[in-house]
Amino acid sequence: xxxxxxxxxxxxxxxxxxxxxxxxxxxxxxxxxxxxxxxxxxxxxxxxxxxxxxxxxxxxxxxxxxxxxxxxxxxxxxxxxxxxxxxxxxxxxxxxxxxxxxxxxxxxxxxxxxxxxxxxxxxxxxxxxxxxxxxxxxxxxxxxxxxxx
Amino acid sequence: xxxxxxxxxxxxxxxxxxxxxxxxxxxxxxxxxxxxxxxxxxxxxxxxxxxxxxxxxxxxxxxxxxxxxxxxxxxxxxxxxxxxxxxxxxxxxxxxxxxxxxxxxxxxxxxxxxxxxxxxxxxxxxxxxxxxxxxxxxxxxxxxxxxxxxxxxxxxxxxxxxxxxxxxxxxxxxxxxxxxxxxxxxxxxxxxxxxxxxxxxxxxxxxxxxxxxxxxxxxxxxxxxxxxxxxxxxxxxxxxxxxxxxxxxxxxxxxxxxxxxxxxxxxxxxxxxxxxxxxxxxxxxxxxxxxxxxxxxxxxxxxxxxxxxxxxxxxxxxxxxxxxxxxxxxxxxxxxxxxxxxxxxxxxxxxxxxxxxxxxxxxxxxxxxxxxxxxxxxxxxxxxxxxxxxxxxxxxxxxxxxxxxxxxxxxxxxxxxxxxxxxxxxxxxxxxxxxxxxxxxxxxxxxxxxxxxxxxxxxxxxxxxxxxxxxxxxxxxxxxxxxxxxxxxxxxxxxxxxxxxxxxxxxxxxxxxxxxxxxxxxxxxxxxxxxxxxxxxxxxxxxxxxxxxxxxxxxxxxxxxxxxxxxxxxxxxxxxxxxxxxxxxxxxxxxxxxxxxxxxxxxxxxxxxxxxxxxxxxxxxxxxxxxxxxxxxxxxxxxxxxxxxxxxxxxxxxxxxxxxxxxxxx
Numbered sequence: 149x150x151x152x153x154x155x156x157x158x159x160x161x162x163x164x165x166x167x168x169x170x171x172x173x174x175x176x177x178x179x180x181x182x183x184x185x186x187x188x189x190x191x192x193x194x195x196x197x198x199x200x201x202x203x204x205x206x207x208x209x210x211x212x213x214x215x216x217x218x219x220x221x222x223x224x225x226x227x228x229x230x231x232x233x234x235x236x237x238x239x240x241x242x243x244x245x246x247x248x249x250x251x252x253x254x255x256x257x258x259x260x261x262x263x264x265x266x267x268x269x270x271x272x273x274x275x276x277x278x279x280x281x282x283x284x285x286x287x288x289x290x291x292x293x294x295x296x297x
Numbered sequence: 298x299x300x301x302x303x304x305x306x307x308x309x310x311x312x313x314x315x316x317x318x319x320x321x322x323x324x325x326x327x328x329x330x331x332x333x334x335x336x337x338x339x340x341x342x343x344x345x346x347x348x349x350x351x352x353x354x355x356x357x358x359x360x361x362x363x364x365x366x367x368x369x370x371x372x373x374x375x376x377x378x379x380x381x382x383x384x385x386x387x388x389x390x391x392x393x394x395x396x397x398x399x400x401x402x403x404x405x406x407x408x409x410x411x412x413x414x415x416x417x418x419x420x421x422x423x424x425x426x427x428x429x430x431x432x433x434x435x436x437x438x439x440x441x442x443x444x445x446x447x448x449x450x451x452x453x454x455x456x457x458x459x460x461x462x463x464x465x466x467x468x469x470x471x472x473x474x475x476x477x478x479x480x481x482x483x484x485x486x487x488x489x490x491x492x493x494x495x496x497x498x499x500x501x502x503x504x505x506x507x508x509x510x511x512x513x514x515x516x517x518x519x520x521x522x523x524x525x526x527x528x529x530x531x532x533x534x535x536x537x538x539x540x541x542x543x544x545x546x547x548x549x550x551x552x553x554x555x556x557x558x559x560x561x562x563x564x565x566x567x568x569x570x571x572x573x574x575x576x577x578x579x580x581x582x583x584x585x586x587x588x589x590x591x592x593x594x595x596x597x598x599x600x601x602x603x604x605x606x607x608x609x610x611x612x613x614x615x616x617x618x619x620x621x622x623x624x625x626x627x628x629x630x631x632x633x634x635x636x637x638x639x640x641x642x643x644x645x646x647x648x649x650x651x652x653x654x655x656x657x658x659x660x661x662x663x664x665x666x667x668x669x670x671x672x673x674x675x676x677x678x679x680x681x682x683x684x685x686x687x688x689x690x691x692x693x694x695x696x697x698x699x700x701x702x703x704x705x706x707x708x709x710x711x712x713x714x715x716x717x718x719x720x721x722x723x724x725x726x727x728x729x730x731x732x733x734x735x736x737x738x739x740x741x742x743x744x745x746x747x748x749x750x751x752x753x754x755x756x757x758x759x760x761x762x763x764x765x766x767x768x769x770x771x772x773x774x775x776x777x778x779x780x781x782x783x784x785x786x787x788x789x790x791x792x793x794x795x796x797x798x799x800x801x802x803x804x805x806x807x808x809x810x811x812x813x814x815x816x817x818x819x820x821x822x823x824x825x826x827x828x829x830x831x832x833x834x835x836x837x838x839x840x841x842x843x844x845x846x847x848x849x850x851x852x853x854x855x856x857x858x859x860x861x862x863x864x865x866x867x868x869x870x871x872x873x874x875x876x877x878x879x880x881x882x883x884x885x886x887x888x889x890x891x892x893x894x895x896x897x898x899x900x901x902x903x904x905x906x907x908x909x910x911x912x913x914x915x916x917x918x919x920x921x922x923x924x925x926x927x928x929x930x931x932x933x934x935x936x937x938x939x940x941x942x943x944x945x946x947x948x949x950x951x952x953x954x955x956x957x958x959x960x961x962x963x
Contacts, residue, residue: 154653157694161657164690165664172686173668176679194681206904210823210914230821230901230916233531233882273679 174244180221182247189247195223195255196242204237216241216253227255300365303353304444307394310346310401311434313339317404317427325420333420337408340423343430344398344405351398354443355385364450367391367443373456373878375849383467384457389591389607390443392470396587397437399471399478400430407482414503421489422482429481432614440610456878459850465525473518473545477583479511480548483555484580487573488622491629496569501562504576506941508559511579512552513937519545520930527927531884531899533819533918535926538687543666544586547659551579554655561645564710568645570630571652577626581619582659588615594670643713647705654698661690699753699807702800703760707767721767725759740816747815750807757804765797795940802932809893809925818919823904823912832917834862835896837869839915850874852885855900855913859889871900871915893924 176194177187187193200215200222207213212227214237225243235241235258245255321336323329357365358381361374371388372381386395404426411419437443460466486504490496522545527535536542555575562572588594592608639645665682672680703725707718733752737743769785820832824839831837837859845852852874860866872885889896901914 157650157653157657157697161661161690161694164693165661165686168686168689169664169668169682172665172682172689173672173680174683176681194679208823208905208907210821230899230914233884 176242178218178221179216179223180218182223183221187247189249192244192246194242194244195225195253196240197222199235199237199239199241201237216243223253224251225253225255227258229258231258299353299356299360300362300444300446303350303357304442306346306350306353307434307438307442307444310343310350310397311431311438313343313346314401314404314427314430314434317343318424318431319427321420321424321427325417325424330416333416336420336423336427340401340404340408340427343427343434344401347394347398347401347434350444351385351394354391354394355382357444358382358385361454363452363454364446365443366445366447369447369451369454371454371457373454373849375878376456376462377848379464379467380457380462383461386470387457387461388443390437390441392474393433393437393441393591394443395470395474396478397430397433399474400426400433400481403478403482404430407485411503415493417493418486418489418495418500418503421492422485425485425488426481429485429618432618436607436610436614440607453878456849456876459874459876459879459881459883460529462849462876463525463529465521465529469518469521469525472514473522476511476513476515476518477545477548477586479507479514480552480580480583482507483511483576484622487576488625490573491625494629494632496562496573496633498563498566501559501572504572505556505559505563508552508555508576508579509937509941512549512556513934513941515545515549515552516930516934516937519549520927520934524927527923528886528888528897529883531886531916533817533897533899533920535813535923538665538682538684540666541590543662544589547662547666548579548582548586550655550659550662551575551582554652554659555579557648557655558652561648565639565645566634567639568649568652569633573630573633574626575652577619577622581615581622584611584615584618588612589666640712642708642715644705644708644710646713647701647708650701651698651705654694658691658694658698661694662687665690696750696753699757699803702757702803703763706761706764706796706800722760722763725756725763728759729753729755740812744815747811750811754804754806754808754811757807758801761797761800761804765793768793791943792940795936795938795943797936798939799933799936802929802934802936804929805925805932806929809922809927809929812922813920813926816921817923819916820918821901821914821916823906824915825906825910825912828912830915830917832896833919835917835919836860837898837915837917839913842913845872847874849878850876853900853903855915857887857898857915859896859898861891869896869898871898873900873902890924893922893928895920895923897923 174192174194175187176196177185178197179195182193182195195216197216197218200217203213203215205213210228212229212231214225214227215222216225217223225245227243227245242259243253243255244257244259245253247253316339317336319336320332320339324332324334324336354367356362357368358372359378361368361372361381363369367388367390368384371391372384376384384391386392404423407419407422407426411422414422483504486500486507490500519542522542523535526537527533555572558568558572558575561568588608588611592611594608665686668682669680672678703722704715704718707713707721708715729752732755733748736751737745737748740748768789769782771782818833820830822830824830826839826841829836829838837857840856840858843854843856845854852872854870854872857869857871858866859869867889869887869889871887873882874885875882884899884901887898895918897918897920899916899918901916903911903913906912
């Protein structure tokens with residue numbers, strides 16, 4: 149009896165899970181990985197790296213432009229919204245959004261961790277892969293003293 | 298000196314928990330009451346030793362003893378006393394010490410309040426509790442010692458992460474950890490039952506209060522954490538399907554399933570193996586949670602104080618404890634007396650269905666949480682699984698589960714009358730559909746799916762009320778029998794009240810969640826002083842900005858006057874705080890509650906507006922019925938607490954009841 153009831157429920161949950169996973173898994177790329185993998189425009193992905201020094205431009209219409217780099221390649225990111233409190237030049241950042249046909253990454257969401265000593269794991273891994281990892285102090289090393297706020 | 302005292306107490310606690318495990322086990326094997334008593338004494342002493350260690354760490358924080366590395370990393374003399382105290386559990390080491398305090402504390406509770414348990418069962422449970430404490434205490438002593446001294450003490454510490462400097466963050470971890478670790482008692486009782494080869498109605502009766510207590514604490518803990526994320530992170534959201542949230546949600550789901558399956562075991566002596574399995578799984582998920590949260594293997598927005606190097610050791614502890622327990626289960630479970638078969642249409646049938654849905658939902662959450670780890674290990678690609686996955690998998694399972702929920706309590710044990718139950722529910726169904734239709738017509742813009750979910754919320758509340766009315770036999774009473782109703786209400790068992798409240802709380806939560814997720818409005822605009830913006834039914838005007846000095850921060854405070862379309866205007870004062878010690882900026886959200894709806898304002902960064910003027914980005918969320926999201930779970934936890942106070946369930950009285958059950962069995 150229990151099996152007869154359980155089977156459809158379990159089948160339903162497994163089926164749903166596999167179906168949902170196909171669409172819901174969002175891949176993470178660093179700029180050089182995105183270049184390598186030829187990520188198509190319009191696909192929801194996460195792009196992460198360090199915010200390029202001196203790249204942040206705040207337009208008066210509320211749009212923010214900034215560069216994300218893993219020091220081998222970089223991408224231009226456009227974001228309309230409020231940046232997290234810990235968003236800073238030189239700091240690790242993960243953005244979620246889509247590449248536009250012109251190559252600009254339009255972010256729907258910018259995630260920065262709520263701990264300034266923290267580097268998103270994917271960013272750290274990507275930097276390690278590109279041979280640019282300089283230990284957990286990477287962030288501090290590229291951050292000029294006066295720019296902390 | 299306090300740090301050394303703490304370190305010593307910690308090592309002493311480790312030795313005592315070793316004694317607790319060893320003496321209790323040997324006492325059980327030899328049937329020696331003296332050894333058993335000594336094991337219990339060691340368990341109580343272990344709790345006292347951990348409490349001393351915890352007090353020593355707290356003293357170091359209060360006194361700002363910067364010769365202790367952990368204090369340097371998490372405290373600062375500018376920090377108010379309250380946050381110096383709460384910083385005790387703000388770090389990795391401190392939170393693991395808190396975990397140990399809860400673990401040995403629950404061990405002591407088993408020793409003190411488990412007098413009604415048969416000696417064999419109790420000894421094995423105490424031994425298991427000791428073994429668990431031994432694992433986590435050795436981790437603390439050897440890999441995560443909070444009392445490590447620095448050779449040269451700095452003059453100032455680095456301060457607690459500013460967003461943890463919040464009253465809710467002060468009470469959230471202790472309550473959450475008590476919930477997590479409360480399941481260790483259930484785990485120990487399950488291990489004991491397997492060792493003793495005895496799982497029956499009496500055992501389920503002993504497990505239930507512990508499961509109820511842990512579940513209620515976990516419910517409150519998760520709700521507090523969610524509320525904190527809601528108003529502190531400034532994103533307007535309260536649940537992100539983040540790995541850290543899922544880590545606390547999985548033991549909660551399994552705990553919920555356990556509460557329901559234990560009832561079947563208690564009343565019908567059935568589902569024994571399954572209940573034991575859930576009892577083991579609940580604490581296993583707690584340990585998995587500790588591993589996921591503390592190791593940082595998954596990227597999370599909430600993970601604080603992570604340390605990947607130690608993750609491996611936590612995983613090892615998880616593997617030992619869970620591996621041993623489930624190995625024992627595989628070996629002994631086939632020998633458990635199988636419960637009798639029962640009809641699908643019955644109270645127990647409904648509870649089985651509830652368990653299947655909850656277990657399947659847990660599996661979905663687990664897959665979504667661990668899938669990125671699996672993909673990373675197999676293909677090396679980094680992925681994340683977000684809200685859409687959980688909405689598609691968890692959502693339908695829960696909808697099905699909630700649809701059948703009101704029918705369950707109306708069915709009789711053994712053989713239920715589904716048609717009769719549904720007939721009794723027609724009023725509730727009609728009311729729910731009516732309320733749903735009204736919502737569809739009234740709430741703009743019209744959205745079908747959320748309204749259907751809201752209808753389910755009304756259905757849950759109505760169904761629970763119907764059941765309560767049936768208990769009171771309201772139909773048989775005439776007018777003017779108010780006194781009679783009141784007397785009947787009071788004479789209703791508290792367990793009954795608990796169940797009704799918990800189910801109504803669930804309905805309240807569903808209403809709030811459906812409403813908030815679907816009709817939340819978000820408006821962002823750059824405002825200069827004197828300018829206004831529209832957000833929902835409100836007009837907000839930026840009146841000015843003040844500079845505010847806090848104890849350890851400076852802040853820009855915006856003064857916004859919100860004028861609703863109907864009603865009196867009110868003032869909102871969101872802040873942007875700069876914490877000097879950490880050189881970190883955080884937002885302080887301003888929330889105005891209007892009934893159960895929140896007007897939620899975040900002050901963003903300053904930017905030039907042209908013409909030499911400055912503007913500030915102001916983000917306004919109108920979150921309809923948001924308060925129900927937090928009120929619902931609190932009602933559920935209150936239901937749990939009321940059930941716990943039921944004399945039939947409470948353990949102290951369980952002794953007499955257990956005696957009766959045993960007498961009946963002989």
